[in-house]
Each structure stands twice: as structure tokens, then as C-alpha cells.
Amino acid sequence: MTERSLHRSQLLWLMLGHWMVVLPHIQQVPGWIIVLSGLTGLWRLAADRGVARIPPWPLRLVLAIAAVLGVVLTYRTLIGLEPMVGLLVVAAALKLLECRQQRDAQVIVCLGVFIVATHLIYHQSLPMAFFALGMLMVLLLTLVRLTLGNRASLTRTHCWLVGRMMLWAAPLMVTLFLIFPRIEPLWAVPVVGGGAVTGMDDRLSPGSVSQLARSDAVAFRVRFEGQPPAKSEWYWRGMVLDQFDQGVWTRTHWRDIPATERRIEPVTDRGALLRYQVLQPASHQRWLFTLPRAQTQDSRVAETPTQHLISRQPIDVTSRFDITTYPEAVRQPVLSSWWRDHGVTLPEDVNPRSRAYVRELRQRFPDDRALVQAVLDTFRREAFYYTLSPTPIQGDNFVDQFLFDQRRGFCEHYAYAFVVLMRQAGIPARIIGGYQGGELNPDTGTVVVRQLDAHAWAEVWLEGEGWQRVDPTAAVAPGRIDFGAAEAIQGEPLWLAGSGLSAYRLRHIPLVDWLRWQYDDLAWQWQQTVVGYDQRRQLNAMTQWLAWLPGLSVGAVLMAVWATILVALFVLGNPRPKQSPSRAAERAYIRLCQKLKKRGIDRRFGESAPILLDRAVAVLGEADPLVLRLSALADALYAPPSPSGGQ
DSSP states (O other), X not given: OOOOBOOHHHHHHXXXXXXXXXXXXXXXXXXXXXXXXXXXXXXHHHHHTTSSOOOOHHHHHHHHHHHHHXXXXXXXXXXXXXXXXXXXXXXXXXXXXXXXXXXXXXXXXXXXXXXXXXXXXXXXXXXXXXXXXXXXXXXXXXXXXXXXXXXXXXXXXXXXXXXXXXXXXXXXXXXXHHHSOOOTTTSSOOOOSSSXXXXXXXXXXXXXXXXXXXXXXXXXXXXXXXXXXXXXXXXXXXXXXXXXXXXXXXXOOGGGSOGGGOOOOOOBSOOSOEEEEEEEOOOSSOBOOBOSSXXXXXXXXXXXXXXXXXXXXXXXXXXXXXXXXXXXXXXXXXXXXHHHHHTTOOOSSSOXXXXXXXXXXXXXOOSHHHHHHHHXXXXXXXOOEEOSSOOXXXXXXXXXXXXXXXXXXXHHHHHHHHHHHHHHTTOOEEEEEEEEOOEEOTTTOEEEEEGGGEEXXXXXXXXXXXXXXXXXXXXXXXXXXXXXXXHHHTTSTTTTTTOTTOGGGGTTSHHHHHHHHHHHHHHHHHIIIIITOOHHHHXXXXXXXXXXXXXXXHHHHHHHHHHHHHHHHHHHHSOOOOOOHHHHHHHHHHHHHHHHHHTTOOXXXXXXXXXXXXXXXXXXXXXXXXXXXXXXXXXXXXXXXXXXXXX
């Protein structure tokens, strides 16, 4: 049997489905792969119209090899998630170029299903889930369109058929979601390219934080138990940057800390208590963003000697963490000599003007706290400006140029300069990278922290008081802390430059705000209930289910669930066909032959009903009830069908 060629309408439908599936990957795969998908489709359409020809197989082989080499050169490897996604899209594009028969189109549809699944690796939001379901329906309709050939087009009946197929699959999908083993780390697929999804990095240089103010993407969400603290206290502490190397602040690696200095200092003078939940999207990094002096009983989380929390494994799936914070606690009131030396280490041959300035200040303010306040007063009193787009500063003497010449910068500029001044004065100091502020949902109490809330501030160590937060940005632009980054820099040209269509720009319109908060609450529920359904929550759920079914094991429950689902799918997917009149006549004829056999008339092999009727009349006579019944069945079995299909 020969394969049927694709009709032009089928080809157009296939192209549309392919492009719709690939287009959302424009942020994940290189641009040349997206262009390749478009060009191969246009080439195939041109060949269908006779304008061009489908390339011969040697040329297609060369194109395939070149595309694979392009993926290797782009990612520098073929091992990893992103190269594999790139190869998958390339394979679909090249298959589209040689698509002639229906079986070729079916292969493209199958590749499209895998491409849809890869979208959910990068984005687990509720809109992406609806998009994936919609694209799956489009691909199924494409298969239906391929089977129709040239005779008919898609109708509402076909759409309803696809809808029923998806509804029949829903119980199996829900069952797999609830009980399929989430074996870590196989369940989480790490992304090897790019930076953290949260945007914050463990390296800070002038300009690194200001880049994040261009996006209103959600970094994480927080929900307090009870009344949240004042907004000016929302300092979400992420990474501690206490090592200076060639103009860049980085964190001290664990292996660089002496074994005797790795101990975790106990919390003293705890005071008030705050409890809250942090819903952290997949960041593929290990740091958490919490209020200062945070603790947790979560076994997935560890505390570092620099007093911040990190995940023991990269956060590759949306995760919820229960955090406890003691805002009034004192951390590390006594500093060892190693940590003290580490906290004041700086290159000796840079920033001479600031060193002279600090020496003069130290003579006037021998007390550490007084010197800290003097520097803040300088920022507050003199002509320093808070801006998202300062003039770049080149060279090693960044602090000198910033303090005495430029005087315009974002939060990381002020934190950078302040920590250098403190260390020059002999005061242990470090930079804290994280977020400050957030939006409070008045309906649910959820705090939404966005990328534009990214912030950098300082911590200094004071005798007997431990590490204390000092935010030099608050001295320059107090509105940044009191009202948030959006109010402080919304007039800047680069503010939200990466989120041109963002509804966040319209946040002062009551209706827009109400819609945003309703969606935010829905997103919280989705992320916590569905996306955050990890191995730990799965085991807890199964334990609760077994509590309602005493005496049963997990295996027995799973077998019962699977059996119920499979039987239901079989019944729904295979309804009992209605018995046709001819089928009923055949069954009645077989039963009548058994009765005739008892009267001595045995049906011979291959004997038709009319011949059997003649023999029965000769033996039993025309008036016998069995003969009359056999005559009626013979007419029913051999009568020609009516135009309506009846008998």
C-alpha cells in the first residue's frame, strides 16, 4: 500500500502547529535555530507551490551535520538539557523540510509533543500549563486533519473528539502526578546555561544589580504567619560577599575557611519571633532569600558560618521553606582573629584618596559606631545621587572615582564604596546581596518580591553587638527603603526596560491592582500545590491516605488505584457497540440450527440457510414452527440492505 502525499491544507496546518510549538522557545534556544525552523517551513511551502524543490538527500545530510555542529559550537557541548532541547528543535525543523508523506507529518507531530514538554522544564507557571494543554490539543487536531485526507475539513465534531480524548486521559494524568515516584535528583532537571532564574549572582561589581531593575519578574513569594513587620525591615538576605578580588566582591568558599572557623554561632537574645513561608521558584542555585537571623528545621537547608541559609542541593524545582526569624537576635557577638582579619582584607595599592580620607575620619571618630555614622552623614549631607544609569567607572581606583568625582550610582555602588571605607578604617565589613522590599497583597498577606527589588547593602561588625546591617542607600535615597524601588526609580529611562508590556506599570489603577492580586493568589496556590508537589510532600500525602485505610500497604493502595483508573479508561474508551439487525439474525440462526439438529436435521459444512430450509421443509413440512422461523431468518440474512442501512 502506497503512502498518501500531503495535501496543501494539511501541510499548512502542520506548519502552523510546528511554529506555534517552537516560538515560545525563543528565550531558551539560540536565535539561529528559531530562524532555521522558519526557513525550512517556508522552503517546504515553496516546494509545494513549485517555486523550489525539496533538497536531495545528500544536501539534507549536509544541512543536518551543519546544524549539529552549530549546536555544539553554540553550547560548547552536546551533554545537558539546553543542547538537547536545541537538537530536538533542529530535528523537527529539518524533518519539516523533507516532509512529503503522512508518516513524515506524524513524526513531526510526535516531535512537537516532546517540544511542548520541554517548555514545562523552563517555566512551570499557570499560563504555561494552559499553553501546553492548548498546544497538545492543536497537535492532536493535526493528527485528525492528517487522517481526513483531502475529503473534508475539521469540524466541531473533531474538536469534541479531541476534547474527549484529553478528558479520558485526565484521570491517568492525575494519578501519575499524585503517585509517580519523584526520585531526586532525577525528578529535577537542572538547566546548565545562563545564570540563576532569580537574577542575583554570587559576584558583585558596579552595575550588576542595576541590571535587574529592568525586569518585574517574580523572584520569590513570602507569606507571614500573622502581621508582617514594617516594610522598611524587608531585607531579604541572600548571599554574603566578603572576599575582594580584582574589583569584584565574591563569597568565601567553604574550603577556604579553616576547619576551626566553620562552626555555627548560636543565636543569643532572641527576642520576638517571626514565622513565614518562602516559596522559591527554581533558581538552579543554592541560596535562599530570608530575613536576617533566619533559622529552619528543614533538613534540605543548611546554615553557613556567615549566618545565611543555603539549600543542600540546587533549587531545581519550586520549593517551599518554613523559616523562623528572630529580628532582635545578636549574631556572632565575639569575632575570632581569623574572621576579623578576613573582614578587613583589602589590596594595599588602590584607592589612595579614600585611604587618606578614612585616616582623617579615624582621628576625629575613634569609636567604630561614630565612624560608621560619620560616613552615612557624608552620604546624606553631600551631593550624592541615586540613579539606575550612572556613568561607568573604569580602572582599579573605583572607590576614589565614585566618592570624589562621580557621586552617582545604584545601590551596589554605595555598598561597594561603604564596605571599602569600613575595611580601610579597620572595621570588619561585608556586602550582602539580596532583595529589599516587595509588594504586599492586601487580600492574602502574600509578599511578592520582584527582580526590580534586587538590592545590595552592607554589614559591619561592632564590638559586643555582632554583625549589624547598614544600608548606605538609605542615607542617599531614603524613599528607596520606605516606599520601594518602584517609587524611587520609576522615572529612570531603563526602569522595566525588559518588561515593556508589564501590568506592573499600571499598578496604581484599582481595577488593575485587583486583577493582579487575584492572579497572584492563584499563582501562589498553583506554585505551592502543583509545582511544589515534591518527593517530601508526596510521601506525606501517601502517609495521610494510609491513615484512612488501616491494614493496607502502599503497594496495595497503588494497585487498587491503578486498577480502578485502567478499568474506567477501558469502559469510557471502548463503549459497547449497538447490536445491528444482521448481527442479531446471525445469532438467532445459530441457535435455530442447534434445535434443528435435535430434530434430525444437521447443518452441513458450508451449507447456506436457503438450502437448509429446503431440507427442513422436506422432512418437517412447511407448517412446522421451526421451518417458519428458518424461512424468516433466511429472508433477513440474505435480503439486500436498504439505502438507510436498515434491513
